[in-house]
Amino acid sequence: MELVYRSTRSTEKTVTASQAILKGLADDGGLFVPEQLPKLDVDMETLKSMTYQETAYVVMKQFLTDFTEEELKHCIKSAYDEKFDTEEIAPLAKVGDTYHLELFHGATIAFKDMALSILPHLLTTAAKKNHVKNEIVILTATSGDTGKAALAGFADVPGTKIIVFYPKGGVSKVQELQMVTQKGDNTSVVAIHGNFDNAQSGVKEIFEDKELAEELAACGYQFSSANSINIGRLVPQVVYYVYAYAKLLENGEISEGEEINVTVPTGNFGNILAAYYAKQMGVPIAKLICASNENKVLFDFFQTGRYDRNREFVLTSSPSMDILISSNLERLIYTIAGQDAQKNAELMQALKEKGAYEITAEMQEGLKDFAGGYATEAQTKEMIRETYQKTGYVMDTHTAVAAYVCREYKKKNKDAKKALVASTASPYKFAHSVMTAIDEAYSKKDEFELIDELHKISGMEIPAAIEEIRNAPIRHTRECDADQMKKTVKEILGVEV
Ligand SMILES: *Cc1c(COP(=O)(O)O)cnc(C)c1O
Numbered sequence: 056m057e058l059v060y061r062s063t064r065s066t067e068k069t070v071t072a073s074q075a076i077l078k079g080l081a082d083d084g085g086l087f088v089p090e091q092l093p094k095l096d097v098d099m100e101t102l103k104s105m106t107y108q109e110t111a112y113v114v115m116k117q118f119l120t121d122f123t124e125e126e127l128k129h130c131i132k133s134a135y136d137e138k139f140d141t142e143e144i145a146p147l148a149k150v151g152d153t154y155h156l157e158l159f160h161g162a163t164i165a166f167k168d169m170a171l172s173i174l175p176h177l178l179t180t181a182a183k184k185n186h187v188k189n190e191i192v193i194l195t196a197t198s199g200d201t202g203k204a205a206l207a208g209f210a211d212v213p214g215t216k217i218i219v220f221y222p223k224g225g226v227s228k229v230q231e232l233q234m235v236t237q238k239g240d241n242t243s244v245v246a247i248h249g250n251f252d253n254a255q256s257g258v259k260e261i262f263e264d265k266e267l268a269e270e271l272a273a274c275g276y277q278f279s280s281a282n283s284i285n286i287g288r289l290v291p292q293v294v295y296y297v298y299a300y301a302k303l304l305e306n307g308e309i310s311e312g313e314e315i316n317v318t319v320p321t322g323n324f325g326n327i328l329a330a331y332y333a334k335q336m337g338v339p340i341a342k343l344i345c346a347s348n349e350n351k352v353l354f355d356f357f358q359t360g361r362y363d364r365n366r367e368f369v370l371t372s373s374p375s376m377d378i379l380i381s382s383n384l385e386r387l388i389y390t391i392a393g394q395d396a397q398k399n400a401e402l403m404q405a406l407k408e409k410g411a412y413e414i415t416a417e418m419q420e421g422l423k424d425f426a427g428g429y430a431t432e433a434q435t436k437e438m439i440r441e442t443y444q445k446t447g448y449v450m451d452t453h454t455a456v457a458a459y460v461c462r463e464y465k466k467k468n469k470d471a472k473k474a475l476v477a478s479t480a481s482p483y484k485f486a487h488s489v490m491t492a493i494d495e496a497y498s499k500k501d502e503f504e505l506i507d508e509l510h511k512i513s514g515m516e517i518p519a520a521i522e523e524i525r526n527a528p529i530r531h532t533r534e535c536d537a538d539q540m541k542k543t544v545k546e547i548l549g550v551e552v
Pocket residue numbers: 165166167200201283320321322323324325326327375376453454479480
């Protein structure tokens with residue numbers, strides 16, 4: 056049976072999965088959502104013994120119904136290979152009494168690799184299926200990790216170009232170096248004078264610009280997105296929650312049907328939405344705990360039902376979560392509004408115009424699977440230090456936000472369920488913040504000295520992604536103001552300005 060996709064903002068049109076992936080964003084500015092969430096058609100007993108790739112197939116085939124078995128298996132095989140430093144792809148680590156699902160074993164050592172290593176394959180397959188002749192231009196706004204993972208995924212992929220916008224001064228040293236040293240003739244990286252929300256809004260505006268789309272089409276280009284607004288990002292992320300549950304079962308950590316809680320360090324709400332989809336598919340997840348840093352818009356939303364971005368934007372040590380407009384929340388809003396596109400569109404309009412909206416009491420009922428929490432900068436640091444001292448395990452700042460929120464949730468609610476924490480980045484990516492959290496004395500050393508120190512204290516091998524940038528030449532130096540993104544895109548593509 057074919058699963059069709061609709062925009063969260065209007066109901067008339069449906070598209071296939073491959074068309075939704077190609078377009079990224081719907082014409083009306085809405086996000087594509089499946090008409091209904093599919094159920095797993097394989098039982099846990101079978102899933103227990105499956106590899107990551109096998110699990111990926113049984114999950115993704117339920118969503119991407121217009122891909123053939125051969126196409127999908129080829130995409131999966133090309134994505135989850137030696138680019139990952141472990142055959143398990145997403146291994147579990149037991150830290151104290153909590154299970155960390157390590158999603159940072161891919162090429163760019165952050166969880167974005169889980170989806171962005173397969174997205175280029177899904178997209179080029181989708182282009183072929185739909186007889187697209189244009190070159191596809193991937194436009195991406197990044198808070199640090201998406202950019203590099205997308206660049207790595209799309210570099211030198213025939214028929215594609217990729218342009219990444221990141222907030223200058225808003226990413227870690229390693230994140231920036233990873234992006235500006237990117238190879239590939241089809242890659243461009245631009246630092247914007249603004250924050251991530253400016254970059255994301257700018258990209259969305261370019262997508263919604265019909266005139267520009269026509270101009271580009273005349274030159275043989277069309278846009279798509281590698282941001283988590285693309286359903287092709289979200290679907291591969293459902294896989295690891297299914298896989299993690301099955302592995303916990305296989306390892307005897309949980310018993311059949313036992314419910315677990317999942318805590319996810321959240322920015323754009325993509326990763327936690329994937330966990331929610333996994334729950335809808337039948338994975339026994341009780342609470343989905345949304346962890347924020349000091350940009351705690353989502354925490355406040357889960358407390359009060361009011362989403363309000365009118366507040367100071369805080370630069371934190373977990374930059375990939377420094378976000379005030381969590382795009383993927385729209386998919387949840389649409390769902391809890393009873394798939395009412397009109398209602399959702401009204402709320403999103405209010406967000407655009409006033410920066411805030413409030414959901415009804417009835418809609419709040421639909422949020423009962425979720426809980427929110429946040430960690431301050433001091434609490435995040437303390438969590439890293441304390442965990443290292445107690446267990447020897449070193450985690451990155453984003454993961455520490457989640458680990459803190461997970462622990463506090465447990466205490467406050469006296470909830471003894473087994474806890475899974477999505478571990479979203481390698482500590483090497485945020486060496487400065489991680490090492491100074493462990494000992495303030497490290498603050499005098501530079502980034503690469505700290506990387507070597509981190510290796511000494513943790514015994515974790517230094518990832519290839521880090522070695523690569525130590526001496527790599529800088530290839531991208533372009534900068535622009537946040538209101539000049541459209542002009543910059545035209546310049547890069549050589550389209551008349
Ligand atoms: C992107 C990112 C997040 C936030 O994930 P969302 O899907 O945007 O909520 C958290 N941690 C790290 C390391 C990331 O790169």
